[in-house]
Amino acid sequence: MPTDNPLLSPSVLPYGLPDYSVIRPEHYLPAFEQAFAEHTAEVAAITRVRSMPTFENTMAPLEASGRLLGDVARTFYTVSSADATDEIQAIEEQLAPLMSAHQDSIQLDAALYRRIKTLHEQRDQLSLTAEQRYLIERHYTEMSHAGAGLDDDAKQRLTALNQRLSTLTTQFEKNLLGDTNDLAVVFDDVAELDGLTDGELSAAAQAAADRGLEGKWVVTLTLFTGHPYLSSLTDRTSRARLLEASRSRGSRGNDHDNRTTLLEIVRLRAERAALLGYDSHAAYITSDETARSPEAVHDLLRRLAVPAARNARREQQKLQEIIDAEAASFPLAAHDWAYYTEKVRAAEYDLDRSALRPWFEAERVLQDGVLRAATELYGVAFTERDDLHGYHPDTRVFEVHNADGSAVGLFVLDLYTRDTKRGGAWMNSIVLQSHLRGTAPIVVNNLNVPKPAPGSPTLLTLDEVTTLFHEFGHALHGLFATVTYPHFAGTNVFRDFVEFPSQVNEMWIYWPEILTSYARHIETDEPLPAGVVEKLHASEAFNQGFATSEYLAAAWLDQAWHSLSTNEAAADLDVAAFEASALADIGLDNPAVPTRYSSTYFAHVFSGGYSAGYYSYIWSEVLDADTVEWFRENGGLRRENGDRFRERLLGVGGSKDPLEAYRDFRGRDAEIQPLLKRRGLAD
Structure with a gap:
């Protein structure tokens, strides 16, 4: 193999961390x-075997195959999402159809499918471990x-659809990143940003300086519709400018317009679903998730939408007063909601969330909050490795060990x-960890916290604290999963289950000894005053009408687009009109409560992995x-509880x-009342 390309030789760094310093x-x-x-x-070597398929001559080598591709792909896509320079974006565009074609060549391989199908039919007669049996079942199901x-003709059309879709979803993300950068709001006078903290102003000034706009202030946009600054900006015009910029992304008729792109994505996904024997893309996706059908998803969303919309109207009335x-x-407008919500919160709970930032210094939240909770619950230790470096100077690398000193992996x-970083937060x-390959995990958490000027502390909002705990829940899932076969490594679970461990990890934010x-x-x-903590607890359900409604609206839009049949998707659709009709259908068409994501910047479903799956949250x-x-009933932050959760859920x-793993942990199926x-929404 060529030795002048560092990607083609095993990394000599600990845990196989790619040496990004030499990768070009x-x-x-x-x-x-x-x-x-x-x-x-x-794969060809597997299918050339003339003897009858066995686990040892088919499944084991299949799991061992593709190691180089996986290593190269994870190395590249880590960079393309978090540091997508123009050169990296160009590579990703060129790579998208190539990757799709290769994946299809494996997934649609008839000879490989016949061997796995034979094993699937004989699995009851084979001497298999539980993991081996499930591996056969999953490969058979996923290939089917x-x-x-x-x-062959249908496969040829399917491959063409997949390649075109890979190109379109890559284009959608590129357009969104470009428009998000172009629409960052420039302010000429600091008075327009009255209400922001010194740290926030410092970040805005630094963002302007980075763009060559000395003496101005730039507020960059978040991935979702709203913006944290809307809750504190006193200037109503500034709030309106910020929200208008956010909501116009991908729909301005410029080179970054995403409307034509998303309509083609919807049309081709519907055609692909029909080719595969499903009524819609939503039916296709949910058939291999825990939900099993779009009807089950729609039932849940409609059940929650009615009380959520009712509560949002009650909240709106208080804001108007x-x-x-x-x-x-x-009249209350969408850009006023967050600002006046804080006024109501202050009046009803004597609580100003924007004033809490001095208590949430980022390094302390990380070390004494996020990492400490994991140490207390699971006995793991984190040691920063200053000798190891990631793909960007801002990255930090931590080595993770169990309580007995055994190595777990790396956390970045x-x-x-x-x-150059896409919006939002992710892991x-x-x-990937795998006993078969002898590898330990390396996982990454990405956030989008504004970076203050040098010398200024990074103070987080409560929402950013929540995001840090949430994403670290994903990281723990990736670190703790201990499997033989890489197919099952880390967070490789059903899409509508993957958010579960991350959401559970948010509970430690308010746990007394962690807080x-x-x-x-x-x-x-000084610690956060006990009275403030009590008010935070008392206000936990506050503004949940809005929060639930904006989320459900986005989830419903995702379902609406992807529940279209081929004929419906082929119609001459207007994006704005379709959105309005869909939101009216579920009763979430309140102009003061915009959907968390509008279609033209809904990256989760049009460039990410959540198509027809945003309901997963x-x-x-x-x-x-x-x-x-369960944790509260069993004493909360105790090693015994952490060990049980790790062993029976995260570790598998x-x-x-x-859902079988959940029953093993909980002793029963989950109940919706909590x-x-x-x-x-209980009433």
């Missing part, structure tokens, strides 16, 4: 080309789901926003809320049916 953009495509060829040859049973009491009254944190793996440890004033080291929250009840990765209570 020009290395990626040749490495992918070599990896594609190697994987193809490995992918279209391996189709005839505050406005009417002011000298210049006006990339906290700050930048123009991904660079290396007291990390929530300490940046200047005085609320679906998983049923399990999450029920699990939080995808090697077991997730979720309804949490979100104020």
Whole structure:
């Protein structure tokens, strides 16, 4: 193998961490080309075997195959999501159809499918471990789901659809990143940003300086519709400018317009679903999730939408009363909601969330909050490795060990926003754990916290604290999953189950000994006052009408687009009109409560992995809320509880049916009542 390409030689760094210091953009495509060829040859060697299929001559080598491709792909896609320079974006565009074609060549391989199908039919007669049996079942199901049973003409059309879709989803993300950067709001006068903290102003000034706009202030946009600053900006025009910029992304008729792109995505996904024997893309996706059908999803969303919309209207009335009491009254608009919500919160709970930031210094939240909770619950220790470096100077690397000193893996944190990073927050793996391959996990958490000027502390909002705990829940899932076969590694579980562990990890934010440890004033080291903590608990269901409604609206839009038949998707659809009709259908068409994501910047479903699956968050929250009840009933932050949760849920990765794993942990199926209570929907 060539030795001048670092991607084609095993990394000599601990845990196989890629040596990003020597990897150049020009290395990626040749490495992918070599990896594609190697994987193809490995699978061909399996299908050339003339003897009857066995686990040892089919499944084991299949799981061992594709290692180089997986390593190269995870190395590249980590960079393309978090540091997507123009050169990296160009590579990703070129790579998208190549990757799709290769994946299809494996998933649709008729000879491989016949061998796995034979094993699936004989699995009851074979001497298999539980993980081996489930591996056969999953490979058979996934290949069938992918279209391996189709005839050659249908496979050819399917491959063309997949390649075109991969190109379109890559284009959608590129357009969104470009428009998000272009629409960052420039302010000429600091008075327009009255209400922001010194740290927030510092970040805005730094963002302007980075763009060559000295003496100005730039507020970059978040992935979702709203923005944290809307709750504190006193200037109504500034709030309106910020929300208008956010909501116009991908729909301005410029080179970054996403409307034509998303309509083609919807049309081709519907055609692909029909080719595979399903009525819609939503039916296709949910058939291999725990939900099993779009009807089950729709039932849950409609059940929650009615009380959520009702509660949002009640909240809206209170906000309007505050406005009417002011000298210049006006009808509440979407850009006013967060600002006046804080006024109501202050009036009803004597609580100003924006004033809490001095208690949430990022490093302390990380060390004494997020990591300490994991140490207390699971006995793991985190040691920062200054000698190891990630793909960007902002990344930090931590080595993770069990209580007995045995190694777990590496955790990489990339906290700050930048123009080359896509919006939102996420976890991904660079290396997968596998006993078969002898590898330990390397996982990454990405957030988009504004970076203050040098010398200024990073103070988080409560929402950002929540995001940090949430994403670390994914990281723990990736670190703790202990499996033999890489197919089951880390967070490789059903999409509507994957959010469950991350949401459970949010419970430690308010746990007394954890909160007291990390929530300490940046200047005085005083803990967050007990009275404030009580008010935070008392206000947990506050504004949940809005929060639930904006989320459900986005989840319903996702379902609406992907429930279209081929004929419906082929119609001359207007994106804005379709959205309005869909939201009216479920009763979430309140102009003051915009959907969390509009279609043209809904990256989760049009460029991410959540198509027809954005419902997963609320679906998983049923399990999450029920699990939080279990922890409280059993003493909370105790090693015995952590060990049980790790062993029976996090540790199994995808090697077991997730609902079976949940029953093994909880002793029964999840109940919905804790979720309804949490979100104020119980009545």
